[in-house]
Amino acid sequence: MGLSGRARRLHYVYSWRLRYWWLDTRQGEIARRIVMYAFALIAVVQALRMANAAAQPPQPVVEAIWPWWVIQLIIMLVSAAISYALAPKPEAPKPQEIDAPTTEDGLSAKHHFGTVWVGDEFLLAWKMTGTEAIKSDGGKK
Numbered sequence: 001m002g003l004s005g006r007a008r009r010l011h012y013v014y015s016w017r018l019r020y021w022w023l024d025t026r027q028g029e030i031a032r033r034i035v036m037y038a039f040a041l042i043a044v045v046q047a048l049r050m051a052n053a054a055a056q057p058p059q060p061v062v063e064a065i066w067p068w069w070v071i072q073l074i075i076m077l078v079s080a081a082i083s084y085a086l087a088p089k090p091e092a093p094k095p096q097e098i099d100a101p102t103t104e105d106g107l108s109a110k111h112h113f114g115t116v117w118v119g120d121e122f123l124l125a126w127k128m129t130g131t132e133a134i135k136s137d138g139g140k141k
Contacts, residue, residue, distance in 0.1 A: 022028040112118060 022031065110118075
């Protein structure tokens with residue numbers, strides 16, 4: 001068992017031990033109550049801070065020199081320019097160079113029914129594709 005196997009085993013064992021301690025023991029119940037009281041205390045303190053901030057007179061609003069959306073737009077444009085400059089340039093596609101298999105004249109298509117093992121392969125037809133450019137008629141029908 002390698003180091004990662006040992007680490008996974010220790011993680012598995014101690015996660016179950018922690019789960020057992022948290023859910024099934026008296027000390028786990030005490031720990032759950034302490035966490036609950038701590039969160040309740042934090043909520044009360046935050047509510048008092050909000051009430052204190054609401055009781056204060058409003059502060060004068062200071063306008064920013066640059067609106068937030070202008071800064072975000074500048075960041076977006078700079079990151080797009082960097083991405084475009086660092087992107088790898090794709091090579092032009094090469095034309096197809098395939099050796100077409102030979103076929104025998106007069107060979108008919110074989111019909112197989114069910115699941116069978118076919119040992120002799122044959123090719124009934126072959127057509128090179130992608131060698132002619134696609135022409136547009138300008139959207140006319």
